[in-house]
Structures are given as C-alpha cells and as structure tokens.
Amino acid sequence: MHDIRLIRDNPAAFDAALARRGFAASSAEVLALDERRRTAATRGQELLARRNEASKAIGAAMGRGDADAAEALKAEVAAIKTDLPALEEEEREAGAALDDLLARLPNLPADDVPEGEDEAGNVEVHKWGEPRGFDFAAREHADIGPALGLDFETGAKIAGARFTFLRGQMARLQRALAQFMLDVQTGEHGFTECATPLLVREEAMFGTGQLPKFAEDSFVTTDGRWLIPTSEVSLTNSVREQIIDLPRPLRLTALTPCFRSEAGSAGRDTRGYIRQHQFDKVELVSICRPEDAEAEHVHMLRSAQLILERLGLPYRTMLLCAGDMGFGARKTYDLEVWLPGQAAYREISSVSWCGDFQARRMNARYRGENGKPAFVHTLNGSGLAVGRTLVAVLENYQQADGSVLVPEALRPWAGGLEKLEPVY
Template sequence: MLDQNQLRKDIDLVVQGLATRGVDFDAQRFHELEARRKSVQVDTENLQAQRNALSKRIGQLRSKGEDASQEMAESQAIPERLKQLELALAEIQAELSSWLATIPNIPHSSVPVGSSEEDNVELRRWIPGARNANDEPAHITFQPKDHVEVGEKIGLDFESARKLSGSRFMMLRGPLAALHRALAQFMLNTQTIEHGYQECYTPYIVNAATLFGTGQLPKFKDDMFWVTKGGQDHTEETDADAVAEDLYLISTSEITLTGSVRDEILPQEDLPVRLTAHTPCFRSEAGSGGRDTRGVIRQHQFDKVEMVQLAHPEKSYEALEEMLGHAEAVLQKLGLPYRVMQLCTGDMGFSAAKTYDLEVWLPAQNTWREISSVSNCEAFQARRLQARFRPEKGRPEYLHTLNGSGLAVGRALVAVIENYQQEDGSVVVPEVLRPYMGGLEKITPQA
C-alpha cells in the first residue's frame, strides 16, 4: 500500500510515478479525504481540550462549594460527541484505505518507462559456450519439436488430466514425472545449500487477510481459486475459524512466505531473512485471454520453487541483484540459454517497485519465454502486512520485501525437453539432475 505520509508530503511525485504505470491517481479525491480527516481531528482535539477545561473548572467550583451543574451537563455530553467523531474518522479512514488498496506500487526511479512488454529492456543474455553477449542460442541441427509433441511420447499425459480435471492441467508418468521432481529438488538444494535460504513447508490454503497483505486482494480476486466461502452450510465439526471468511488456494508461495511475518517486528540483526519453498500454485488464468492454451506454459496448477527475502530498506536493492543471481545460477547449472529483462513501468506486477524477468530459450517456438520474475516491493507489502523490524535506535520501521521464482518447475521442464531433445525423440537428462534420477542419462520414447 502507498505511504500516506508520502502522499501528504509530495503527492505530485506519487502522481507522476503512477502515471508511468498508466494509473491516473485522483489527487483531488485524496485532498478531499484529507481535508475531511483533518476537520474531524481538529473537532476531536477541540472537544478533548474542552473536556479537560470543564473537568478543571468543575474541580475548582466544587472546591469552593459552588454549583457546577451546568459544567457537568456540558461535560457529560462530550463523550457521545467524541464517539460520533471517532466513527466519522473511522469511516474516512476506511474509505481511504479501501481506495488505496487498489492502487499499485510506485516504480523505482531506475525502471524504464513504458506501456507494455514491448518496452522492456534486455540487459544481458547467457548462452552455453557463447563467445560474446550478442550470440544467439545454438540451433538444433534437426527440426525441433515442441514440448507437447516430444513430451506426449515420454510421459506427458493431457488426456488423463482432462478427464480428471478439465483443460489446463497435466499428468506426468514414469521418468518424466521423475524429471519434474528432480528439477524441484535440485532447485531447492541450490537455494538452501548454496544460497543460504531456509526451506519452508507452507499451507496451500490461506485466508483473505494474507492475500490482502501481499497484494493479491482485492484486485486479483478473480484470478484466485476459492476453497471455502463464508455463509455456506457447515457441520458442527467444522473449524469455526475456517467458516468465518473465504479461503483461497495460493497462486505462489510468495504469499505464505512473505505473509508469515504479518503483524511481527523482527530484530534488525536477523535481517536479511531468506526463505524458500516448493509448492504447487493455483491460478484461474482469468486474465490470460486464451493465451498459451497448448501445452504446459500456462496451467491452472503448476509447481514453483519460490525465493523470498525480508531486507533492511537500505540494502533491499543489493538483495534484488543477489536474488537475480540466485535464479540465474539454476539456469546456468541446467545449461539452459536465457536472457535478463528489466521490466518497464507498464509491465510490472501490482506490488513491485522494480522487476527483472529471466526468459529461457525455447527452440521449437524460436523465442524466449519467462521462467522467473524477481521483484523488490520495497515497503508496499510490509505496510499492508504491518511487517516491521526494530532498528538499534528509534521506532520500528517497515521491512522491504522481495520475491522471485527460483524457478517455475513446469516451465523449466518445458525448457529441458525442448533444449535437450534428440532427433530420435529422446531427451537427454541434464547432468546436474542425474543424481536425483538414479543416474538416468536419457529418457526414451515409450513403446
């Protein structure tokens, strides 16, 4: 959520920053709400001063044995008037908070201005065996097939998944299922053993407060899968907490990892906190517009290894570069060509102040596809979560939260299938994954 103090001090800067994201911030509405808030606060302070003065006057009159009935009558009327002002102030704050909850984060000054992915900036690329940064990925010597055509012969089963759940689901069998598992385990080991993240196992179902804290609600409610809706009939055995509000399947473990520090104050010496988890992710793809309906690229259920850092505000951009390197390391170990893109203002996620995307090369499509997104949200999520740290001196301050894919497992599977495919339809297992697959070197088409 935006910083209300910043809005009060320099609203023009906020308006300009949001304009680069294509958001027209209504400064007049904010000024009007602020004027109402100030008026109520002034009235409240005046009444409190009047109450104090009356209390003092009553004491003086009583000490002299004089009549204080008029002053007491005036004093007794004040609490009800204060209560009305308190309700009025709460109503104004609720309106302001509800409105600001729909406004995205302000881009960092280093983010290129643009309106769509066409305006993103390529920073660099990594090609195995490349002599310079401008090299193109090596071309497969035969006509490459896409991951669906190759995968369906080695264990990718869309038909069973469609029978079980419908479209945009997959089932994996045999060595291909093992390859998917190996990718996730390899990613987790890389992030925990080599990069110092603490592995977590988190819930897959969360409440609305958690989703609000990380910015999924209220804006992206239609992109979520709802599990339990308040107001439905429930048996007496049902947990009362579970029926009190809607519950949702997570769309990323960023939600649970970042949300785990909601309403907490961390010691400064514990920063940065590095967390990682491998979870399934569930997305309705309500806003996908029918894109990528073929294959594994855009599914309702997919797996991801997520990285989260909770950092000191002065060090969060160092942490962002570090996390980008942690995601890159996975792709380099897998030997997959990729490029680093800096997203423009118009293509960033709702909570992000600055984002890098990693795009992996898919030879059958002859294009780059996103496989990781690494973002610094600064204090935007922390304000919504009330997640803070205690500095050596002074009051608690908001954390800076960062998140990134380390990586999306399904898309990594697609990239391995397409980049390691052989002319006979087999797929070579990347060397770093073989220890997780009992030494298997190649997955061959099933008879």
C-alpha cells in the same frame, strides 16, 4: 501500501510516479480523504478534552452552590456525548475509504526503471547461451510430451482445462528438477528451506498485494481461506506484525504447489504446460534492511540465473518497464528461457524488489541502529517455476526420434536417468 506522509509532502511526485505505471493521478482524492479523517479525529479529540474539562467543572460549580452553572455544564456534556458518535463514525468511514484507495494503488517504480506501457518497453540487459541448432524441425513440448508421460487428457478429465497428469519418467523428471533447484538454493545461495501452509488467511493475501485488486485471479475456499498463488505469500508473511533483528538478509525458500485461476489471461497458452491452474515452484524471498536491498536484488537474480546456466538452457534477462511490472514491485527483472519449439524466449522467473510496500501492509519491521523500528524491504522471485523449466528441458534437449536427453547436471537428482524415451 503507501506512506501517507510522502504523499502529503509531494503530491505531484506521487502522481507522476503513478502515471509512469499507467494509473490516473490520485493524490487529490487521497489527500481529501486524509483531511476528512484528520479533521474528524481532531474535532473528536477536542470534544473529548472539553467533556473532561466540563465534567470536572460540574463538581466545582455544585461545590460553590452555583446550580445554574452546573446545569449548563451538564447540558454541554450531554450535547458532546450526542455529537461524539457521529464524529467517530466520520473518522472511521474516511479512514476505511482512505485505506481502501491506498490498497488499490500499485507500488511506485524506482528511478532507474525504464519508461514504457507494456512489454514492448522492457529492456534486455543480459543474454546467456546460444540457442541450439537442430537438423530436424524442432517441436513444441505439447507435441513431444504426451509420448513421454505428459498426459493432458487425463488431467483435463479429472480436473478440467489447464490441469495435467504426469506419468513415470516425466513425473520423475519434474521431481528431479524441483529437488535440484531447492538443493542449489539452500546449499549454495544461502536460502533456508521452509515448508509452508498452502491455505492462508485473507490478511496474508492482502499483505503481499494479491488482495483486494487480484481476488479473481486466485482460488478461495468455502471457509474464507485462500490457496496460495505462490509461496511468496506465506514466506513473506512469516514476518508480519513483528519487529525482527536483521543483521543480515533473511533468505527463505520453499517448494510448493501454486494455484491460480488465471482469470485475467483467457486465451493465453491454453495448449500445453506453460499456463496451468496448479503448478510447482521453488520460490525465493528475502527480508532485509533498506540499505541491503539493491545488493540483495542482484543476489536473488543471480541465484535464479545460475539454475538455467547449470541446466544449459539459453536465456535472457529483461529489466521491466514501469508499465509492465507487477502490482507490488518497484523494480523487476524477468528471466526468459529460449523455447526452440516456439522459436521465442518465454518468461520463467520474475525477481522483484518491493521496497517497504509489502512491509507496510503487513506491519513488518526491524530495529535499526538507533533502536527505533523501521519497515523492512522485501524481495521475491522464482528460482524457478518447475513446470516451465520442464518445458524448456523438453524443447531444448529433444531428439529426432522423440526422446529427450536429461541435462547432465540434473542426472544425479534423476537417479542417473540419461534419456526420456517414448513409451505412451
């Protein structure tokens, strides 16, 4: 959500920032609704004050025997009582329309975010590792996986397209990856493990920006609760409607299933395990003071990068341009892992700094040095998406005979398993 005072003070700058994100100028509409709401509120307050004043004057007029004045004042009070509901409704309607408009406008990009309309404008800022050379034709995970226990057919029979059933050593590898990530983030990077609800209320989805704009991309139950598209929703909302102490960043992590309808991605990655309706992810969330946010963004990015490095997976870091960032982000880095089967880098993590955008939607604040409450800054990122990491392991560690080596760093979490062998 946006600070209406900043829009009033500099509407041209607000529209220019929206334009960088590919959105039409909106300050005129915002300010018109704001003026309508404020005018109705001011007029209502004036009438209330006059009603109270006239009511007192009625008693005084009657006390001095001035019946005509008393009757005139009574008529004025009656007229005010008639006019007030319409003004209150006008204020309510204008306020609701203003809130709805602001809720649908994206966060404004930070000054150092590059210009661009889509992923073509993203900038590579870092690359790690050299893609492995193969003495055979590298295959995609969808071709390697079924013989190892990645069962697309059974998943589809049970639940439909974009659901997968994992068996035996494949299920164990996925569990090992998730546990490895969680243990590294909690043991080495200062994140506190949480176990969160998978179903949340509408206001929680609104707080992190999934609603109202992206309702079609998520699943909702018959009683109005929403399946989390990421535990960013439940972790970040853990501080909603609170004033918290923040001597240092509050770092939270959770391993959860995530659920996405993928309504806006028809036809993309329909084959394989990359884009699923249900997938596991180790999410990273940080709540901090504004002055700590930039350093915290770097810390979260490094926390995700180190997982890939420990697993020996080549990747690159991309600074997203203004037109390619997520709705709630003011600055985002994407990590893209190398997939030799596709001969391409593919996204495996987004690490975003949201400023106070989500905090305003949640009314999440901290008490500053002056004792006055101020909005926190929120950050979130994947540390990592487990299924996509599984894909990267399968493709980067594949062998000519169809087996897949388990990365050495992962073996203690896999019970010493060194290789996945074709068995299905």
